[in-house]
Amino acid sequence: MRYRSLGSLKVSAIGYGAMPLSIEGRPDEARALATVHAALDAGMTLLDTADSYYAPGGEPGHNELLLARALASYGGDTDGVLVATKGGRGRTDDGDWSVDGRPEHLKRAAKESLRRLGTEAIGLYQLHKPDPAVPYADSLGALRELIDDGTVRLAGISNVDADQIRQAHEILGDRLVAVQNRYSPAVRDAEPELRLTAELGVAFLPWSPLGGISRSSLDGASAIAADSSYGGFHAVARARGVSPQQIALAWLLERSPNVIPIPGGSRPESVRDSAAAADLVLTGEERALLP
Numbered sequence: 361m362r363y364r365s366l367g368s369l370k371v372s373a374i375g376y377g378a379m380p381l382s383i384e385g386r387p388d389e390a391r392a393l394a395t396v397h398a399a400l401d402a403g404m405t406l407l408d409t410a411d412s413y414y415a416p417g418g419e420p421g422h423n424e425l426l427l428a429r430a431l432a433s434y435g436g437d438t439d440g441v442l443v444a445t446k447g448g449r450g451r452t453d454d455g456d457w458s459v460d461g462r463p464e465h466l467k468r469a470a471k472e473s474l475r476r477l478g479t480e481a482i483g484l485y486q487l488h489k490p491d492p493a494v495p496y497a498d499s500l501g502a503l504r505e506l507i508d509d510g511t512v513r514l515a516g517i518s519n520v521d522a523d524q525i526r527q528a529h530e531i532l533g534d535r536l537v538a539v540q541n542r543y544s545p546a547v548r549d550a551e552p553e554l555r556l557t558a559e560l561g562v563a564f565l566p567w568s569p570l571g572g573i574s575r576s577s578l579d580g581a582s583a584i585a586a587d588s589s590y591g592g593f594h595a596v597a598r599a600r601g602v603s604p605q606q607i608a609l610a611w612l613l614e615r616s617p618n619v620i621p622i623p624g625g626s627r628p629e630s631v632r633d634s635a636a637a638a639d640l641v642l643t644g645e646e647r648a649l650l651p
Contacts, residue, residue, distance in 0.1 A: 361403030362638045364620050366484070366563045367514050367537030371442055373613060373638040375406030376631055377567065377624040382413045382423035384455070387626045389426070396430035398628030400441065402635035408540075408565070408622045410446035410488060411473050416455040424476040432478075444484035444538070445473050446518060448491065448499065461491025463502035470506050482506075486516035486540060496524055500531045507535055516540060518567070522552050529560055540565040540622075545590065545608055545651060547571075558616045569612055569621040570605055592649035602640070609637035611650050 362373040376399040381392040399407070413423035424445055431438050447469035450458040460466075466487070474482050487503060490496050506512040516538030517528050528536050539557050541550040543566035550566075557564040593604040593611075600607070605623070612621045623634045642650075 361635065363405075364563070364617065366406070366442070366620065367534070369442060369514075369537075371406040371620065372404045372635070373620060374404065374609060374634055375408055375444075375565070375620055375622040376404045376634070377408045377622040378423050378427055379408075379410070379413045380624045380626040381426055382415065382418075384415055385626075386415065391627065392426055393430045393433060395626060395628050395631055396427065397434055399631040399635065400434055400436060400438070402632050403638075404631065404635055405441050406444060406620065406622065407441060408444045408446075408567075410449065410486075411469055411476075412446070412449040412451055412457070412488065414451060416451055417453050418451075420450065421472065421476045424473055428476060428478050442483045443477060443479070444486060444516065445477065445482060446486040446488040446516075446540075447473060448488040459489050459491045461487065461489075461494040461496075461499035463494075463498050463505075466499060466502040467506060467511075470511050474511055481510055482512045484514045484516055484538060485512040486518050486538065489519040490524060496527060497531060500528050504532055504535070507532075514538075516565075520553065522556050525553060525556055525560070525562070529562070536562060538563045538565055540567055542566070542568050543612075544569050544571055545593070545611060554616060554619070558618050562618065564616065564619050566612060566619065566621050569623050570608055592651070596642070596646045596649055599646075600640075602636070603633055605633060606637040606640055607642075607646075607650075609634060610640035610642055611647075613638070614642060614647070 363370040364373045409423045411421050448461050503515045514537045518540035543550045593607045597604040597607045625631045
């Protein structure tokens with residue numbers, strides 16, 4: 361497993377997005393725990409979660425509690441594992457996503473996340489999405505206070521544009537270590553944000569790096585695996601004897617040294633396949649076949 365910088369920390373070049381273990385269609389707990397353990401066995405040291413990762417009608421924090429149990433029951437060393445959680449979103453009973461960026465909510469939510477994770481402090485706390493009803497500076501100020509009072513060690517932001525990144529960097533300084541936006545071979549709207557984070561020395565964490573769970577026909581696979589328009593990924597994968605998903609993740613890693621993809625997956629086989637991409641290095645001929 362290769363590693364990349366996230367602030368002053370070193371984390372696995374590919375992290376694990378644990379959301380599929382808690383939302384609709386989630387696996388039973390035994391398989392969920394086995395999946396997290398497989399990610400750890402494969403060398404993944406960045407685990408991404410959020411208090412809003414739970415099925416409609418369920419209890420907030422399901423995914424955080426699950427990760428806490430997985431880490432507690434893991435037989436190996438977890439000292440180098442960074443759990444990154446998020447606050448500022450929720451779910452309605454009918455499955456829609458809500459947003460709440462009020463400082464009082466974020467501070468309360470962070471302390472609840474800390475309780476569920478059972479650690480001394482949250483390693484990385486990310487503002488899940490800007491709230492249009494709340495001045496962004498106020499939400500960012502709550503993150504700064506959470507760092508100052510020891511609830512949170514490092515801060516991140518998600519689903520943001522370049523101006524919001526600049527504002528967060530101005531308010532949080534070097535305590536802003538990560539930006540998490542949607543980015544994949546199919547969705548590249550965040551190119552400006554990727555370039556800006558590279559300039560600022562901030563890690564860029566693509567969410568849905570393989571196209572998204574909702575577009576997947578197979579667990580742990582992406583639209584890339586089924587869409588013939590990604591012929592280059594298939595051709596390189598066949599020649600390498602690996603999955604198209606691995607080639608897509610290797611392609612993402614080569615976009616910039618600050619990119620740390622966080623693919624999901626709800627089976628041990630899925631996360632092992634994703635982790636293996638960290639050691640793939642594309643040749644010039646292979647790159648020429650890709651977008």
